Amino acid sequence: MIDYLDNFWSVYSNLVLTLGTNALLALSIYLTLSCGMLAMANAAFMGIGAYTSAILTMNCGWPFPAAIAAGMAMPALVAFIIGKPTLRLSGVYLAMATLAFGEVVRLLIIRAESLTGGALGLNGIPQLTQWWHVLLAVVLVLFVLARLRRSKIGRAFEAIKEDETAAGLMGIDVNGHKMLAFALGAAIAGLAGTLDAHLTFFIGPQEFGFDRGVEILTMTILGGINSLFGPVLGSLIVTLLPELLSSLKDYRAVANGLILVLIVLFLPKGLWNPDWMRRLPGLRKKGVAP
Amino acid sequence: MSELLELTNVSRHFGGLKVLQDVSFTVRPGTISGLIGPNGAGKTTVFNLITGLLAPTTGDITLAGASLLGRKPHAITRSGIARTFQNIRIFKEMTLLENVIVGMHRHLDYGVPGLMFALPKYRAAEKRARDRARELLSWMKLDHMADDLADNLSYGAQRRLEIARALATEPRLLLLDEPVAGMNSTEKTALMREIVNIQCRGYTIFMIEHDMRFVMGLCEEISVLNFGKIIAHGGPEQIRNDPQVIEAYLGREDDEVSVTPGAGE
Numbered sequence: 353m354i355d356y357l358d359n360f361w362s363v364y365s366n367l368v369l370t371l372g373t374n375a376l377l378a379l380s381i382y383l384t385l386s387c388g389m390l391a392m393a394n395a396a397f398m399g400i401g402a403y404t405s406a407i408l409t410m411n412c413g414w415p416f417p418a419a420i421a422a423g424m425a426m427p428a429l430v431a432f433i434i435g436k437p438t439l440r441l442s443g444v445y446l447a448m449a450t451l452a453f454g455e456v457v458r459l460l461i462i463r464a465e466s467l468t469g470g471a472l473g474l475n476g477i478p479q480l481t482q483w484w485h486v487l488l489a490v491v492l493v494l495f496v497l498a499r500l501r502r503s504k505i506g507r508a509f510e511a512i513k514e515d516e517t518a519a520g521l522m523g524i525d526v527n528g529h530k531m532l533a534f535a536l537g538a539a540i541a542g543l544a545g546t547l548d549a550h551l552t553f554f555i556g557p558q559e560f561g562f563d564r565g566v567e568i569l570t571m572t573i574l575g576g577i578n579s580l581f582g583p584v585l586g587s588l589i590v591t592l593l594p595e596l597l598s599s600l601k602d603y604r605a606v607a608n609g610l611i612l613v614l615i616v617l618f619l620p621k622g623l624w625n626p627d628w629m630r631r632l633p634g635l636r637k638k639g640v641a642p
Numbered sequence: 643m644s645e646l647l648e649l650t651n652v653s654r655h656f657g658g659l660k661v662l663q664d665v666s667f668t669v670r671p672g673t674i675s676g677l678i679g680p681n682g683a684g685k686t687t688v689f690n691l692i693t694g695l696l697a698p699t700t701g702d703i704t705l706a707g708a709s710l711l712g713r714k715p716h717a718i719t720r721s722g723i724a725r726t727f728q729n730i731r732i733f734k735e736m737t738l739l740e741n742v743i744v745g746m747h748r749h750l751d752y753g754v755p756g757l758m759f760a761l762p763k764y765r766a767a768e769k770r771a772r773d774r775a776r777e778l779l780s781w782m783k784l785d786h787m788a789d790d791l792a793d794n795l796s797y798g799a800q801r802r803l804e805i806a807r808a809l810a811t812e813p814r815l816l817l818l819d820e821p822v823a824g825m826n827s828t829e830k831t832a833l834m835r836e837i838v839n840i841q842c843r844g845y846t847i848f849m850i851e852h853d854m855r856f857v858m859g860l861c862e863e864i865s866v867l868n869f870g871k872i873i874a875h876g877g878p879e880q881i882r883n884d885p886q887v888i889e890a891y892l893g894r895e896d897d898e899v900s901v902t903p904g905a906g907e
Contacts, residue, residue: 496758503757503764504743504750511733511744518731521693523719523748523811 365483367595369551372486374591376544378571378583379493383537385577386506387530388513389439390447392565394541396454397427399560401542402549403461403468406477409550416480416550423546424539431538432531439530442516454565461557473556474549481551489547490584493540497580509533541568563605570608574615576622585624645706646671646846647692647723647815652701654687661687665701665872667865669815674837674847676857678881679867680890685850686728688867689819693725694718705815720748722814726804726821728850734793738784738803741792742775745810778806782836798829802836809840816840818849822856830856858882866890 361368377394384391405423408414414422438449461468468474500506508529511519520526549555567590575586590611594604615622647669654662661684669675679685690696692703694715703710710718724745733741750771756764779785782802787795792803801821808816821837822830830853837860841847851857857864858878866874866881868890874881881887 499758499760503752504747505757507736507740507744508747510736510740514733514735515731517695517715518727518733519744520715521695521719521725522745522807523716524744525714525716 366551367591369481369483369486370548371588371591372490373544373548373551374571374587375490375584376493376540376547377568378575378587379497379580380537380540380544381568381572382577382580382583383497383509383533383540385572386513387509387533388516389530389533390443391450391534391537392447392569393431393434393450393453394537394568395560395562395564396457397431397538397541398545398548398564399457399461399555399557400427400430400538400545402545402555402560403474404542405546406474406549406555407467409478409480410474410476419550420543420546423549424542427538427542427545428535431535435531435534439527439534451562451565454560454562458557458561461560468557471557473554475554477549477553477555479550479553481547486547486551489543493543494580494584501580505529505532566605566612567608570612570615572622574611574623576619576624578621578625582622582624586622589623644670647848648704649688649692650702650704652688652691652698652703654684654691654696655699660870662691662698662870665867665870667872667875669846669848670863671814671846672841672844673862674841674849674860675863675865676849676851676861677865677867678851678854678857681852683867684870685867686819689725689817689850692718692817693723719811719813722812723817724808724811724813724815725817726801726808726819728819728823730797730800730804732792732795732800732803732807734791736792737789738779738792738795738806739772739775739788741803741807742778742810743771745807746771746774747811749812775806775810778809779803781809781839782806783832798825798833801825802833805836805840809845814846816845816847818847818851820850820852822851822853834860 377398380397381391381394401423404426405419408419408422409416434453438446438453441449462471464470508519508524511522511524512526512529516526545560571586571590572583573586574589575582575584577583590608593607597607619625645668649668650666652662652665653660665688667677677685677688687696691698692710694710694713694717697711705721705723708721710721713721733744736744750767752761752764752767755761776785776788779788782805784799784802784806787799792800795803801824805816805818805821818837822833825833834856837847849857849861858881862877864876864878864881865872866884866887873890874884874887876884
């Protein structure tokens with residue numbers, strides 16, 4: 353039995369840990385979506401976190417915990433700076449602005465060759481991420497987000513998502529809450545990037561481009577944003593699907609796009625939708641927050 | 643300072659269009675007063691200026707002597723003004739209780755540690771909020787459906803929910819934008835009673851309304867707006883007999899002007 357587990361782990365440990373980092377990414381975009389914003393910058397924030405922490409551990413010899421903190425703080429800071437002008441935008445315009453920002457980040461990484469290794473990427477990142485780091489990160493992020501949901505901040509996010517004007521007139525600082533969701537999402541994406549970089553030995557700029565952004569969005573939309581299980585479930589499916597259908601591997605992006613289209617058409621609220629679960633007997637929602 | 647709300651020579655232009663010109667009026671604390679006028683007279687614009695959704699082109703708006711100019715909507719709400727909307731804007735995917743608790747946002751002052759670890763302070767505040775929300779819902783006769791989704795409410799009940807939600811912000815001044823639009827006469831009579839009850843609890847109410855019987859029955863003071871200008875001001879009797887008002891607005895067979903939801907501005 354132990355042998356079997358050992359065997360399983362040596363073959364699949366990377367996949368299991370990728371599940372964890374993908375769950376973090378899905379949760380990071382869940383935050384902005386739960387506040388009604390379609391911000392597509394999470395792949396870029398992941399990249400900023402990955403590069404910041406990798407450069408710190410490789411070149412500056414920082415200890416891993418400090419590098420993790422920096423890998424979260426840096427994207428949050430960048431989010432704060434670009435959020436000031438862009439979060440005024442809504443809908444498609446916000447998506448366009450954040451996509452353009454992502455492209456700028458990718459090109460900057462390629463240009464800053466002396467620091468980032470340019471298009472060739474960073475090689476030889478110390479493999480510091482342990483399996484329990486990823487598990488702890490997912491548990492902690494789920495805990496924080498669950499607490500937020502059950503508080504006035506979570507209700508403010510939901511109010512803003514439903515009607516920004518009405519939310520403002522209920523005394524909610526709309527811009528402040530949007531900024532909180534954006535920066536916190538960036539920090540979580542940075543955490544995922546940091547853990548991922550110290551797991552895979554190598555990072556390159558193309559990992560944090562448009563494809564990754566769409567993949568993150570696909571995971572969360574597929575799972576649904578009505579609860580925290582949705583994004584986790586979505587990340588599970590999107591990560592495992594190419595492994596299960598290994599012949600699809602070359603068409604991964606195609607599969608992601610197809611999933612996104614099908615979900616938007618047939619399950620606009622995602623797979624994990626409390627509405628149909630509430631219809632099951634004995635599960636009627638009681639009290640305030642789900 | 644005896645006046646709660648005071649508008650002084652407020653104008654608002656949209657390009658060359660002068661929607662409001664030199665509008666001045668006051669609302670005394672503890673009263674129910676109203677603003678009436680034909681469709682398109684600029685009534686909702688007045689509300690949007692008071693609540694900070696629009697900025698006046700010229701003039702000043704003060705709440706208990708403090709100017710509201712340049713403040714964001716949420717800051718104005720926090721200083722004590724709450725409103726409802728002509729085209730209802732409840733949070734449809736939340737329960738009634740959640741809708742009302744959203745209005746208490748500012749009054750839930752547990753810190754981040756309290757919230758993260760569900761400390762006693764957080765739990766006490768959340769419980770107080772739920773109790774208060776149920777009380778406010780009971781004022782509007784909605785407490786029996788507190789856990790239903792707001793989307794399932796009838797039109798009249800949605801309007802009443804908006805009032806409960808506005809009261810949750812603990813306002814000094816409650817602005818009602820056509821509270822009985824789309825209601826039948828039974829609902830109107832019931833709402834009338836509930837609004838008087840709200841006033842008795844110490845709130846000041848200022849409303850825009852088309853329904854003359856409703857306004858005349860409730861308001862102590864009425865201002866009349868026509869083509870962006872205040873043409874009359876006074877008690878119900880005075881307004882009823884004002885020749886200018888009769889010409890602009892009341893000169894019809896029936897004393898109820900037909901209401902089209904979504905009209906106005």
